[in-house]
Amino acid sequence: MAAAELVRGQNHPLPGTRITVRLSSAHPAATAVLLTDESGRLADGEGRLVHAGSPELPGVRLAADGEVAVDLGALAADVHRLQLALLLPTGRTFRDLPAPVAAVAGPDGGIASFTLTGLADESALVAVELYRRAGGWKVRAVGQGYAGGATALLADHGCPDPSALAAALTPEVSAELPTSRRSADGGQRADGGSDGAGVVAPTGAAGSPINTVHPRRGPSGPAATTPAPEVPPSAARGPVDTTHPGRPSPPPPAAGPSGPVFAPPVPPSPSSPTSATSPTSPTSAPSSVPPPIAGDAAGATMDERLYNQVWGIFEDAARSAAAYRSAVEYADHRQDQEIEALLADPRMRFGPDAELGRLQARTRRDELEGRARAVLDRDAEQLREELQVVERAMPAAMAAWGSAAWTAWQPVAERPFALRLGDLHLPENPDIRVPMLTRFPLHRGLWVDTGSGPESAGPGSAPLGSADRKAFGTGVATAVAARLLACHPPGGLLLHAVAPGAGGPGGSGDAWAPFARAGLLAGPPATSRAEVAALLESLVERVDLVQMARRAGAPDTLPPHVDPADRLLLVHDFPYGFDDRTVARLRYLADEGPAVGVHLLLVADRAESREYGPLLDPFWRGLTRLAPVEQAYLADPWVEHLWTFSPAVPRPGDPALPALLEAIARHRR
Known part of the structure; x- marks a missing residue:
């Protein structure tokens, strides 16, 4: 059985409960397995973290060579996700390394593989996760990088003392950094941009990192990133990467007087080289997005492909709005931190300097929100165009009442594949009405x-x-x-x-x-x-x-x-x-x-x-x-x-x- 080649965000069913996962890196790196709850948090601190030297936990065994053997049937009932992480030694990043590869296999051979391209200043990443879904298990290609290293990764998943544990997992080394840019198999794939290069991933509504990339959208290429500002330890959330594969992003803005600020990564055009772009190097304008096509999702029939495509649009709209809300929340938090810093200094509480400082904080906050809104509007425009194409192709059962499918209605020979019950929209873009479809019967x-x-x-x-x-x-x-x-x-x-x-x-x-x-x-x-x-x-x-x-x-x-x-x-x-x-x-x-x-x-x-x-x-x-x-x-x-x-x-x-x-x-x- 040929292994499926996954792109960032894509999932794949696991055929059995006995799985092995190998994370390959050109530089010696530590492998860790985080056993988390439904929200992606360690339920028992570092007691649910498997790494070299840690006690074995039921269902998970980490070999000396870094290979992870998992018996999904032996896991505790409260373990809903296994997140497999790769941690580089202190001082190293993935920028000048060949792309790491995650390979998932079962007793009968390979199941899936994932090449983690587009990495830059990250020194720790969650490569893949195994998670429960509808009574079974699936593997998802995550590719979530952390510029803050193992400390940021562990803190993001609820580890009580991430700094101490990170220091034990990633000691200093003096080996020379390899300069090869080729992957372990001799080639390199444009699987998608970094899902968090240069920033610590924020947590979503349930505490898990928000991934705004939908697997159906195809390859996006590596991303150019802009470093994020310093965030106090008390800040639990930060800006979220709003990259959508195959969608153009505006180039990152230059750092202003207040220092560099968050900007969404910029995916190159599909025909551009796959080498990572330095944050300081000039970026070329992205190529235009190809026009949307009705029925470009997976499925055996056109109706099934349209149904799956609508669900893809629904997920894209949800994740795009999540990215915008997370960025606005981060902008509000940073403004509050800056104003609190002003109030902490008695000399800056009153007078012209105090007013100027507050004005500058509000200005920076509005700039961040404006950039996030620009990304949201860009995504919304593509979703709007795709919905128009899909609506014209809908059969009557899935079409709106004003559609031509009802004007020219004729009796059908088979029962419907899916039924339209209504439309769904969010307040950020009320004109984007995603059809609410349910399978039939x-x-x-x-x-x-x-x-x-x-x-x-x-x-x-x-x-x-x-x-x-x-x-x-x-x-x-x-x-x-x-x-x-x-x-x-x-x-x-x-x-x-x-x-x-x-x-x-x-x-x-x-x-x-x-x-x-x-x-x-x-x-x-x-x-x-x-x-x-x-x-x-x-x-x-x-x-x-x-x-x-x-x-x-x-x-x-x-x-x-x-x-x-x-x-x-x-x-x-x-x-x-x-x-x-x-x-x-x-x-x-x-x-x-x-x-x-x-x-x-x-x-x-x-x-x-x-x-x-x-x-x-x-x-x-x-x-x-x-x-x-x-x-x-x-x-x-x-x-x-x-x-x-x-x-x-x-x-x-x-x-x-x-x-x-x-x-x-x-x-x-």
Whole structure:
């Protein structure tokens, strides 16, 4: 099996639990393994650090030649990441060394390799990490360098006395520094810029270093760096490297009267040489970024490639915003430090000199924020262009309602690969709307939350009351159900409605009326307790029969009275009309139904179900919540930003949705 060649930020699944990792460097260097928690921090100080001379820990063995043997199955349960670091002796840096190489192998041969190019003044780095993900393990190419050496690396991961331990790990040596620039295998790759050259990596929301490079973006080349200013030991955060591979960055500014300040690294053009650029050497203008292409992500089909590409854009936007926020936080911190230094001197507390010092501190702070904003705007422009290209290529199931895919809608022959539920955006760039896509079949039911939310539907809008939220929730449920019906083959999805509540604006009737008028309901809506119970019993029976057929190895063998089409159950005004037995049936359908083609779409206010007690809490947690109006409540899995969700609904008064339902009905007939 050929080993995968990773670029900085890319991950790769590990096929087994017994892994060996070798970090190769042209100069003698110490290897260390940091056993960290989910946030990348040493849970037990240096007691979770494996290095030469340290006691062995379960699951990790460091050989004399620096090779690390790992048994992932033997690790403690609270160990979520293994970060493998390379530490040069004091006084040495990676600037004039061939690029180090990390090689990951299993019992059957090589798994992955990573060449750490683009290094400069770093003397310590985290090369790769092994981390838990979805019940398995993966390896990620990290390449996070530390100009502050082993001390900075250990401090960044929560070591209680990093200086003393770093001194023991990296003693002074007098060997001559090699001058070869070639890698150990005789070649050199342009894998990407340094993820932190010249700066100590800041910590993210959970305490782990923020990496703003997305693996899908391809090679970026080595980065030219500008040294960071001195930061007091109390400063836990610093500027973050905002390099995105393949994206042009502005050249670093010259040092001003106040000394050098943070500037993002500058990736060279893809055709430029791969040798590192000195901070003092002139840099040429980067080449223009090639135009974005729809479907340039991995995947077996175009729909899968578009789906993965959207997730790549989502991650890029999250990391770019994290870089900007981290830089602004660092600028604020440095301003506070400078003003505190002024106040510490009694002679500088008052008078013209004091005012001048405060003005200079604010000016430097604004300069840092301006540079960070310029990088954010540059990234946003590329994301905006890529989103425009991707949106034009989206199939109807993944496209916005105003897309040409809906204007020219035709019945499909297969179920959708993914479904668009809405859009996501951050306050830094509200015009960048990243589609929120979910794979189909749905692994979780959908819950349109008509309970808590913003006080209004947007700036200048009237306050929202309970009836308004229910009306908006009904509109979201109608749009989702119509999208699902349109993106299945004719007759491939049957719609059932449970609507026992009273009518009126936003009431039960509004939820299923458009489908009833078009003749798209599989039967009359269940409005009484007996009708609700009978409908749920029939769906539970279908789930049980399909599960039995699959276990028997004959998934297509069903009784004649069981239609093989998928089901969508639209439940409105929950929990009205439900007794304890029907609630239990509903929970069963939510848990077991998606695997056999029975999907749940619930419109409800969670507060109104309190009469059923805490037993319904697992039910709510198992559903995907959709806000009926624009609302910030969804966190991304990378840097945990709070994203604003906007539901995918047609514009008010748009006749496209009723026309679509009529077209679906015609093709069914």
